[in-house]
Every structure is written in structure tokens, then in C-alpha cells.
Amino acid sequence: MVSVLAVADETIESLWSPQVKSLGVDLILGAGDLPFDYLEYLTDALNAPCVFVPGNHDADLSGYSAGRAGWMRAGLPTTWPGPVGAVNADRRIVTVADLRIAGLGGSIRYNGGPNQWTQRQQRRRARTLTRTYAWHQNVRKDARPLDILLTHSPPLGVGDDTDPAHIGFDCLDEVTRRLSPQLLLHGHIHPHGATPDDLTLHGAAVINTVGYTLFEIEPGSRATQFNAPxxxxxRHGT
Structure with a gap:
């Protein structure tokens, strides 16, 4: 079993303090809209790797690449504005702490800010994930299932809201069906201290992790009612 601390949207005082060291987790997952130094603190305090996707209030992290000479953007040396040492899984499938994780950041487009997408744009971005997963299966003959789909926004109609800024993405239904993760983790929808319902989509558990969620998951398993994370x-925020 892998112990995971998933965070999103709202900082929690007890986590941003030496108290967090008692958790002893294997992996940190960030579902967006958190200060990058918060993620860096958790990574250092817990001595655990961090995988994240950007939220709609985060900086634009597109176009950066790391090489021997350091970070580059548009062919020029630059400084990485994201959390130091963390893995940006947006539109990628990565394996960290023995878990296979696919990421898709951002929210529905509502005011033209960074990391905001129309339904059509996000569908196009999501195809990168499904094509990458198919390549792993068909070319590399790697049939290991996906463990976690990490997103900022929830699927349309599955844990989202009705106001223009918090509508979910319709493409996540198809992505979840094709990638068959055990778990879909998202942020973005603030429950204001309440506990939102835990939902399912194509067999995957769908969990709102605004605030934080500490959970255990068995790598390489298919989610069932007897073998779920x-x-x-x-704690669901303030």
C-alpha cells in the first residue's frame, strides 16, 4: 500500500507546520490552486515526492523544459516558476512512488486567465492522455493499469457546480472510461467545511480533495468495492 497526502485549493494550518511530519506519507499530490511554497514545504517536511497539476489561479507553466543547462522556455534560459522539485503531470502520465498517475490541470474558461480552457480546448488537451496511455499499452506492451487521474476540475455533472467558473469538464467522462483509474482526485469545488459526497464514474472513485485527503492505495489494482482506496x-477546507 502507498500512503498519499492529496491537497488542493486551501492551505491547512496544521499541514503548514512541523505537525505534518507525523504523517509519514510516501507521496504528495497537489490538485491545484495552492501556493507553490506550500507544496515545497510539504515535500521537504515529509521527505516525499510531489506530483501536481496547475489550477486556474496558478501561474502559466506551459512551455518550460528542463535540461543540462537548466530551465528553458522559447529557446531561452529562464527560471522555473513552479514548485521546486515537484513533477508537473499536466497532460502527462508519470510513475512516482510506484503509482501510475495521469494529470489534467485547469478549469473551465470564465475570465481569460491562465489555465482556463473551453470544453473543446480541454477535450483536445485530454487526447494527449488517452493517446499516451494507448501507446504504453500497444507499443510498449505495458498493460499496467492507471492508478490515479489527478485533475483540478471535476467531470461535468460529477461533483461540479452550476456557476460559470465551476462547471466541470465533459471530456473527463471519456478519459476516465478509457484510462480506468482506481481514483479520480480533483479540487476547485469548495465545500465550505462540509463533506461532499464521494462519487463514482465508470468504476473509479471520485474524491474532492479541497483541503486535504490522506489515503492509502494499492498500486496496479482495479478499483472494486472490496479493493478501493x-x-x-x-479535512475539506474552511
Whole structure:
């Protein structure tokens, strides 16, 4: 089992303090809209790797690449504005802490800010994930299932809201069906201290992790009612 701390949208005082060291997790997942130094603090305090996707209030992290000479953008040396040492999984499939994770950041487009997409734009971005997954299966003959789909926004009609800034993405239904993750983790939808319903989509558990969720998951498994990620503790923000 892999112990995971998933965070999104709202900083939690007890996590941004030495108290967090008692958790002893294997991996940190960031679902967006958090200060990057918060993610850096968690990474250092817990001595665990961090995988994240950007939220709609985060900086534009597109176009950056790391090489021997350092970070580059548009062919010029630059400084990486994201969390130091963390893995940006937006439109990527990565394996960290023995978990296979696919990421898709951003929210529905509502005011033209960074990391905001129309339904059509996000569908196009999401095809990168499904094509990459198919390549792993068909070319590399790697049939290992996806463990976690990490997004900022939820799927349309599955844990989202009705106001223009918090509508979910319709493409996540198809992505979830084709990638068959055990778990879809998202942020963006603030429950204001309440506990939102845990939902399912094509067999995957759908969890709103605004605030934080501490859970355990078995790598390489298919989610069933008898073998689902185990939630240990959570707090859904303020």
C-alpha cells in the first residue's frame, strides 16, 4: 500500500507546520490552486515526492523544459516558476512512488486567465492522455493499469457546480472510461467545511480533495468495492 497526502485549493494550518511530519506519507499530490511554497514545504517536511497539476489561479507553466543547462522556455534560459522539485503531470502520465498517475490541470474558461480552457480546448488537451496511455499499452506492451487521474476540475455533472467558473469538464467522462483509474482526485469545488459526497464514474472513485485527503492505495489494482482506496483522514477546507 502507498500512503498519499492529496491537497488542493486551501492551505491547512496544521499541514503548514512541523505537525505534518507525523504523517509519514510516501507521496504528495497537489490538485491545484495552492501556493507553490506550500507544496515545497510539504515535500521537504515529509521527505516525499510531489506530483501536481496547475489550477486556474496558478501561474502559466506551459512551455518550460528542463535540461543540462537548466530551465528553458522559447529557446531561452529562464527560471522555473513552479514548485521546486515537484513533477508537473499536466497532460502527462508519470510513475512516482510506484503509482501510475495521469494529470489534467485547469478549469473551465470564465475570465481569460491562465489555465482556463473551453470544453473543446480541454477535450483536445485530454487526447494527449488517452493517446499516451494507448501507446504504453500497444507499443510498449505495458498493460499496467492507471492508478490515479489527478485533475483540478471535476467531470461535468460529477461533483461540479452550476456557476460559470465551476462547471466541470465533459471530456473527463471519456478519459476516465478509457484510462480506468482506481481514483479520480480533483479540487476547485469548495465545500465550505462540509463533506461532499464521494462519487463514482465508470468504476473509479471520485474524491474532492479541497483541503486535504490522506489515503492509502494499492498500486496496479482495479478499483472494486472490496479493493478501493482507503481514506484515513481528511479535512475539506474552511
Amino acid at each position: 482507503k481514506i484515513v483522514r481528511r
